[in-house]
């Protein structure tokens with residue numbers, strides 16, 4: 293049975309999509325069967341893993357998969373071990389659909405009794421086919437995010453070492469607690485990942501330390517710094533990328549820590 297992990301924080305630009313993409317890459321490289329789910333209408337994870345514009349998946353995305361209650365037909369194979377449930381801008385219509393039953397195509401498809409569990413129930417169809425399901429979320433505490441949290445055993449909280457990212461953490465932690473209570477997966481924080489750390493800035497260093505003082509049991513030891521090859525993954529992807537080794541270097545340490553925590557070692 294798959295273990296589901298969501299990358300989240302309602303603050304934008306904290307490395308959620310980059311981390312979800314890299315994590316799915318490292319997991320499949322390790323021989324795990326992985327499904328990456330894009331729950332952000334920006335479609336950044338979709339573009340990173342498929343190498344195609346998110347608009348290519350119009351009518352063929354995670355939104356239609358949930359509406360048709362048919363995940364399998366919407367899965368896009370990335371390679372032997374990695375599949376993708378893509379997203380595009382229409383995912384922004386998900387809240388209207390789950391509360392009114394009206395789809396963006398003008399159909400009426402009731403979302404069911406529990407709008408917050410739509411994704412969780414849909415993923416049930418494929419959980420036995422994967423070792424891990426990893427989910428990317430938008431920079432908001434929207435229905436897309438709460439659905440992802442309720443569908444997950446674990447959550448990695450993304451912390452870009454800055455003040456506004458710091459102030460986002462308490463409400464996000466509360467949302468994980470709510471998902472634990474409202475959902476069926478025992479949702480819990482797996483850890484806090486410090487990302488995009490600017491090593492030249494003293495305030496970033498201070499926030500690094502502050503978050504470790506506030507959440508000593510949660511922070512991962514690995515700190516991801518700002519590095520051009522990591523940023524350029526959005527440009528070059530994972531295939532035929534001559535600087536892939538440099539892009540993945542720090543993330544390999546995070547991956548090791550994550551697997552240890554998941555396996556309870």
Ligand SMILES: Nc1ncnc2c1ncn2[C@@H]1O[C@H](COP(=O)(O)OP(=O)(O)OP(=O)(O)O)[C@@H](O)[C@H]1O
Pocket residue numbers: 303304305306307308309310311332334336429430431450487488489516517518519520522523524525526
């Ligand atoms: N460690 C890093 N070093 C340099 N650039 C990075 C790093 N991590 C991510 N980036 C770049 O920073 C930007 C934000 O990263 P990303 O899109 O992964 O964040 P996000 O949290 O998913 O954003 P959003 O909230 O908009 O979904 C992207 O352009 C990405 O390529």
Ligand SMILES: [Mg+2]
Pocket residue numbers: 308309310332334336428429430
């Ligand atoms: Mg993103």
